[in-house]
Amino acid sequence: MDDAMTDPLIEASGLTRNYASRPDRVAGVSDLTLRVGRGEFVVIQGASGSGKSTLLLMLGALLRPQRGTLRVDGVDLCGLNASGLSRFRARSVGFVFQLFHLVPYLTVRHNVLAGLPPGGAVDASEADRWIEALGLTERRDADPATLSAGERQRVALARALVKRPSLILADEPTGNLDPDNAARVLEHLDRYRRAGGTVVLVTHGSEANRYATQRLRLEAGRWVSPSSNAPSHASAS
Numbered sequence: 001m002d003d004a005m006t007d008p009l010i011e012a013s014g015l016t017r018n019y020a021s022r023p024d025r026v027a028g029v030s031d032l033t034l035r036v037g038r039g040e041f042v043v044i045q046g047a048s049g050s051g052k053s054t055l056l057l058m059l060g061a062l063l064r065p066q067r068g069t070l071r072v073d074g075v076d077l078c079g080l081n082a083s084g085l086s087r088f089r090a091r092s093v094g095f096v097f098q099l100f101h102l103v104p105y106l107t108v109r110h111n112v113l114a115g116l117p118p119g120g121a122v123d124a125s126e127a128d129r130w131i132e133a134l135g136l137t138e139r140r141d142a143d144p145a146t147l148s149a150g151e152r153q154r155v156a157l158a159r160a161l162v163k164r165p166s167l168i169l170a171d172e173p174t175g176n177l178d179p180d181n182a183a184r185v186l187e188h189l190d191r192y193r194r195a196g197g198t199v200v201l202v203t204h205g206s207e208a209n210r211y212a213t214q215r216l217r218l219e220a221g222r223w224v225s226p227s228s229n230a231p232s233h234a235s236a237s
C-alpha cells in the first residue's frame, strides 16, 4: 500500500474540462483531485451527465484537460503532443465500453489481434491465450454480429488486455449485460487487477462495489461522498 501511495499510477489535481457549448449549466468536470495506486479497482458512480465519461476520456488521453495537472503511468499527459498521447494510449491503456465497439468485419481473433500495440512488443500468440482465458475459443473465427452480448464484451476485454496495459478504463462495461455476464466481466477485470493491473470503472449500478478499493461519486462534475444519495449541497446542512 505504501508503494502504491508513493508511486501512484494516476495523479490528478485541479482537473477541469468544461464544454463551452453548454453555458447554461455545469457541463463537464471541475477541479477534480484523484490519486490511484497501482493495483487498485476504482469504481466511479454518478447520475447521467455528471461527468464520468469526460473524466475517463481524460485519464485515457482521448480528451485534453483545460486546466489542472494529470500524470498517468509516469507520463505528464498535459505536456504531450498528439503523437505522444497516442503512444501513451497504445502502451498503457486498454478501453472497454458499454457498446463493445468491435470491428464488425473482423473475426473474434482479429478483433483481439487489433489490440496488440504496434512494434511487436507483445507476441501475437498472446491473443489466443486471452481468447482461451475468456472462454471464446469456440467462437474464435466468428463474426461479432453472431455473438451474444456477453461474448462481445469478453472479446472487447481480450482486446484491451492483450497488450498488458497498466490501466484498464471501463465505461459502463456491464451496462448491456445480464447479471451473469456482468458478473463474469467484473470477475475478469478483478483477476487482471490481482495480477498487478489497475482498473478505473464507471457505472450507474452497484454490482462492481464489492471489487472496489476506492469508491467515488460525481455530481455535476465534482466529487461528493459516495454513500450520499442526496444532492451534494444537502450534505453541508
Ligand SMILES: Nc1ncnc2c1ncn2[C@@H]1O[C@H](COP(=O)(O)OP(=O)(O)OP(=O)(O)O)[C@@H](O)[C@H]1O
Pocket: 019, 020, 021, 022, 026, 027, 028, 046, 047, 048, 049, 050, 051, 052, 053, 054, 055
Ligand atoms: N462534446 C460535448 N459537447 C458539449 N457537451 C458535452 C460534450 N460531452 C459531454 N458533454 C456534456 O457534459 C456533461 C457530462 O457528460 P459525460 O458524458 O461526461 O457524462 P456521464 O456522467 O458519462 O453521463 P452518462 O452516464 O449518461 O454516460 C453532460 O452534461 C454532457 O451533455
Ligand SMILES: [Mg+2]
Pocket: 052, 053, 054, 171
Ligand atoms: Mg458516460
